[in-house]
Amino acid sequence: MNRGIKLFDLVVPEENLHPFFKRVRVAETSIAAREMLEEVFQSFEDPDGNFVEQFQTSGFDARFFELYLHAYFSRSGYSVDRRFPNPDFIVGLKGMRVAVEATTVNPSTSGMIAKYGRKIEDLDEAELRDYARDELPIRFGSALYSKMQKAYWQKQQCAGLPFVIAVQAFHDEGSLRFSDTALVEYAYGSRQSACWSPEGDLLISNANVESHSLGEKAIPSGFFDQSDAEHISALIFSNSGTHAKFSRMGYQSGFGTDVLKIQRFGRSFNESPDAMDAVLFQYDMDDPPQVEPWGQGLTIIHNPKANIQLPDGFFVHAKEHHLRGDYVTTTPGGWHPFNSQTLLTYVAELKSLPNANFLLGHGPRAIGSIHKDHFWSFEPQMDLDGEEDGWYSDEFQAFLGLILRRKVDWKAVVLARDYYFRFFPIANISSISSRASAVAAVQHRMMEFLGSPRRLFDKSVG
Numbered sequence: 001m002n003r004g005i006k007l008f009d010l011v012v013p014e015e016n017l018h019p020f021f022k023r024v025r026v027a028e029t030s031i032a033a034r035e036m037l038e039e040v041f042q043s044f045e046d047p048d049g050n051f052v053e054q055f056q057t058s059g060f061d062a063r064f065f066e067l068y069l070h071a072y073f074s075r076s077g078y079s080v081d082r083r084f085p086n087p088d089f090i091v092g093l094k095g096m097r098v099a100v101e102a103t104t105v106n107p108s109t110s111g112m113i114a115k116y117g118r119k120i121e122d123l124d125e126a127e128l129r130d131y132a133r134d135e136l137p138i139r140f141g142s143a144l145y146s147k148m149q150k151a152y153w154q155k156q157q158c159a160g161l162p163f164v165i166a167v168q169a170f171h172d173e174g175s176l177r178f179s180d181t182a183l184v185e186y187a188y189g190s191r192q193s194a195c196w197s198p199e200g201d202l203l204i205s206n207a208n209v210e211s212h213s214l215g216e217k218a219i220p221s222g223f224f225d226q227s228d229a230e231h232i233s234a235l236i237f238s239n240s241g242t243h244a245k246f247s248r249m250g251y252q253s254g255f256g257t258d259v260l261k262i263q264r265f266g267r268s269f270n271e272s273p274d275a276m277d278a279v280l281f282q283y284d285m286d287d288p289p290q291v292e293p294w295g296q297g298l299t300i301i302h303n304p305k306a307n308i309q310l311p312d313g314f315f316v317h318a319k320e321h322h323l324r325g326d327y328v329t330t331t332p333g334g335w336h337p338f339n340s341q342t343l344l345t346y347v348a349e350l351k352s353l354p355n356a357n358f359l360l361g362h363g364p365r366a367i368g369s370i371h372k373d374h375f376w377s378f379e380p381q382m383d384l385d386g387e388e389d390g391w392y393s394d395e396f397q398a399f400l401g402l403i404l405r406r407k408v409d410w411k412a413v414v415l416a417r418d419y420y421f422r423f424f425p426i427a428n429i430s431s432i433s434s435r436a437s438a439v440a441a442v443q444h445r446m447m448e449f450l451g452s453p454r455r456l457f458d459k460s461v462g
Contacts, residue, residue, distance in 0.1 A: 005041075005052060006038065007037055007038050007041045007052060007055060008024075008025050008034060008038065010056065011052050011053050011056060012053060012056055012057055016056075016057050017056055017057065018056065018057055018058065018060035020060055020061075020243075021055065021056050021057075021060050024037075024243060028259075028346040028348075029247075029260065029344040029345070029346050030243065030247070030344075031250075031255065031256040031259065031260065032246070032247045032248075032250030032251045032255040032256035032257075032260055032262075032344075033243050033246040033247040033250055034250075035250050035255035035256070036071075036246045036247075036249050036250030036253060036255060037067060037246055039253075040067055040070060040071040040074075040075075040246075041067060043070075043074055044067065044070050044082075045080075045082035045083070046082075047082060047083060047084065047085050048085060051063060051066075055067075061104050061106065061170035062102070062103075062104045062106075062170075064241065064242075064243075065102055065104055065166075065168045065170075065238075065241045066088060066102050068238070068241030068242075068245065068246075068294075069088070069089060069100070069102055069166055069241065070082075070089070071246075071249070071294050072294040072295055072298070073089060073091045073100075075294050076293065076294055076295055076316050076317070077093060077316070078091040078092060078093050079091065079092040079093070084155070084157050086101065086150070086152050086155065087099045087100060087101040087152045087155075087157075087158065087163070088100060088101050088102045089101075089102075090157060090158075090161070093314060093316075096311060096314060097161050098161055098162045098163075098164055098233075098310065098314060099152070099153070099157070099158040099161045099162070099163045099164065100164045100165075100166055100236070101147055101150075101152055101163070101164070101165050101166070102165075102166045102167075103143045103144070103146070103147050103165060103166070103167050104143065104167065104168055104169070104170050105139045105140060105142075105143045105167065105168070105169040105170060105171045105175070106143075106170060106171055107171050107172070108139075108142075108171070111217075112214060112215050112216060112217035113135075113138060113139060113142065113214065113217070115215060116214050116215030116216075116217070117135060117139075117214070118131065118135065119172065119174075120172045120173075120174030120175065120177070121173070121174055125433075125434055125436060125437065132178060132181065132182045133182070133185070133191075133212070134212045134213055134214055135212075135214050136169075136178060136182035136183075136186075137182055137183070137185065137186035137212040137219070137221065138212050138213075138214050138217060138219055139169065139171055140167065140169070140182065140183050140186055140223075141186060141212070141219050141223065143167060144165060144167065144223060144235075147165050148226070148228055148229070148232070151228070151231075153231040153232075160308070161308070162233035162234070162306070162308045162309065162310040162311075162314075163231055163232060163233055163308070164232070164233055164234045164235070164236055164310060165232060165235055165236070166235075166236035166237075166238070167183070167235060167236070167237055167238075168237070168238050168239065168241050169239065175239075176239045176240075176242060176339065177239075177339050178239065178339070179239070179338040179339060180237045180239075180299040180301070180319075180321075180338075183235065183237050183299075183301065184299075184301055184321055184328060185209055185221070186209075186212065186221055186222075186223055187222075187223045187224055187235060187301050187303075188222065188224065188301075188323045188328060189208060189209050189210070189220075189221040189222030189223075189225060190206055190207070190208060190209060190323065190326065190327075190328060191206070191207050191208075191209050192204055192205065192206050192207075192327070192328060193205050193207070194276045196276075196372070196388075196389065199372065199373075200274070200371055200372020200373060200375075200388075200391070201274055201371075202273065202274045202275070202276055204327065206326045206327050209221040209222075223235075224303045224304070224305055224306075225305070229303065229305070230303075230305050230306055230307050231306075231307060232303055232306060233302075233303055233306040233308050233309060233310040234300050234301055234302045234303055234306070234310040235300070235301040235303075236298060236299070236300055236301075236315065236318075237298070237299040237301065238297055238298050238299070239297065239339060240296070240297030240298075240337070240340075244264075244340075244341070244342035244344075245297070247260075247262060247342060247344055248262065248264065248285060248292055248342060249292065249294065251285050252285070252288070252291065252292060258351055259346060259347060259348050259349075259351065260344060260345065260346060260347065261286075261344075261345040261346075261347050261351075262284070262285035262286075262342060262343070262344055262345075263282065263283070263284050263285065263342070263343045263345075264282065264283055264284075264285065264340055264341070264342045264343070265280075265281065265282035265283075265340060265341055265343075266280075266281060266282075266337050266338070266339050266340025266341060267279060267280055267281070267337065267338045267339060267340070268281050268335060268336060268337040268338060268340075268366070269319065269330075269332055269335075269336040269337075269338060270368045270369055271332055272368070272369060272370075272371070274369070274371045275368065275369035276369060276390065277368075277369050277390060277392075277439050277443075278338055278368075279366050279367060279368035279369075280366065280367045280368075280443035280444070280446075280447060281337070281340075281364065281365065281366040281367075282364070282365050282366075282447065283363070283364035283365065284363075284364075287363050287364070288364065289335075289364040290335065293316075293317045293334070294317070295315065295316055295317030295318050295333065296317055296334065296335065296336070296337065297336065297337055298315060298317065298318035298319070298333075299318060299319045299320075299321065300315050300318050300319070300320045300321065301321045302320065302321065302322050302323075304322070304323045312331075313333075315333075316333065317333045317334050318333045319331065319332050319333055319336045320333065365394065365395075365447060365450045365451075366394065366395050367392055367393070367394050367401070367443045367446050367447060367450075368392065368393070368395075369390065369391065369392055370391050370392060370393045371391065372388065372391055374391070374393070375391035375393070375400060375402065378397070378400060378423050379422070379423070380400060380415050380422075380423035380424065380425075381422055381423065381424045382402075382413070382415065382423075382424060382425050384404065385404065385406065385411070386404030386405050386406035386410075386411055387404060387405040387406075388402065388403075388404060388405075389403050389404065389405045389410075389435060389438075390402070390403040390435075390438070390439060390442075392442055392443065392446065394446060394450055398416070398417075398449075398450065398455050399414060399415065399416050399446045399449050399450065400414070400415040400416075400423055401413065401414055401415070401442040401443065401445075401446050402415070402442070403435065403438040403439060403442055404438075405435070409430065409431050409432055409433065410432040410433070410434065410435060410437070410438035411428065411429065411430050411432065411438070412427075412428075412429040412432060412438045412439075412441040412442035412445065413425050413427070413428055413429075413442070414426055414427040414442060414445050414446055414449065416449065416455070416456070416457045417455065417456055417457070418456065418457060418458070418459040419456055419458070419459075421456075424457075424459055426449075426457050427445050427449075429441045429442070429445065
C-alpha cells in the first residue's frame, strides 16, 4: 500500500516532469481523473519503489497503463499479487490464476520505424488504412518481441499459469483512435473483409496475411506463429486506459460532479450478425446509458496454439477473439466501444445555479446498422440512384439512413417521417469519395437530427 505517498506530490524537479503529467496535475478539467488516479494508487503495490518517479517523468504512459490495469483487476473482483518485479501482475479469480505483463507501444527514436514512420494526423483515409495494415502491426510487433525476449513465463511464480501480455499504443497522439483490428490481424496473420449478398445478408471472406512492411523493414505476420509464442496464452489490448477513462470513472464515483460537464461520443461494436459498420453513439455523463465498468473497452486475443490456454470469460467485461479454423470469431463481453472521445468542460459554480437545467444530460443516442429487410419494412418512399451498400437506424427508429454506391462516387441519404408517419428523404449528401466517408456522413447527419426534438417533417422539404 502507499499510505502517505501521493502520485501528484512532486519527487523530481519541475523541469524533469512529463508534459502530460504536468497537465493532469494542474488542469481544472482533470479533477475527476486526478482523484480517481490517486484513489487507485493507494491500493497499488510498488515492488521496485520507483513508480511515482517514473509516473512523473519519462515513464508516464507505461505507468499510467499499469494503474489502469490495476484498477481493472482490483475493482473487478480479482485478487492481485504484485510481490514480484516481474511479471507486473498475477491475478486470481474463482480459483484460477493468470500472469500478466504490461507493455506499451512508444515513439521510436531510431531505426526504420523512426525513419519511415508517419504522423497519424497527416494521413488521408487511404493512408490510414495502409497505416493500420502495415505500420501499426510493425509497431506492435516490436513491443511484443521485446517482451518475448524476457521469457517471464520461465520464472517460478509463473509456472503452470496462463501468461498474458497486455498492450496499449501511446506512440502518437492519434494512436488511441484505432481499434484492435490491426493487432488481431497481426496476431493471427488473417484479414477479414465483408460484402453484401443481394438479399442484404453480410458475407465474410478471409485472406491470409504473409507480412507487414514499412520502408525497407518487413516482418512476418502471425505473432502466434513465432517461435516461443506458444508460451503466450493471449494478448490483452486496450485503447481506453487513459485520462478520459479515469475522468469518466471518477465522475461516476462522485469526483468533480459539481464542477465538470462530461460528454462522450464514438463508435461501438454492433452485435448484429448482419452489421458491417460500428454503431455511432453519444451520451452525457449526467444522463449515462449504464454504469461503466473498468473492463469496458478491453479486448482479449486468444492464442489457439498456446501451451496453456486462457479460459474463456476469465477477464470480465472484455470482448474476446478466437481463431476458429480460418475465421476470427468475436464474443462481446457487454457494450463495447471501439474508440471514443470524452469532452470535459469545467463549468465551476454554474452547476450550482438554481436554473442550471441547461447543463443536465439529454439522454444517450446511438445509430447502428440494420438489415436490408428491416429498412425496407418501413416502406420508405424514395427512388434509388445507386447500389445499396448500408442501412441504418437510431435505436427508436426516428430516422433511417442509407448509403448508395454510384458509378463515380457515394451518396448518403437520411430519411424521416412525414406528418402521416411515412419515411421519405430529408437529406441527401452526394459526391462522397469512399464508403467509409459515406458511413460517417450518414451517421453524423442522423446524429445531428437526433439532437433536435423534431421528429416529423413536411414532405415538401425532401
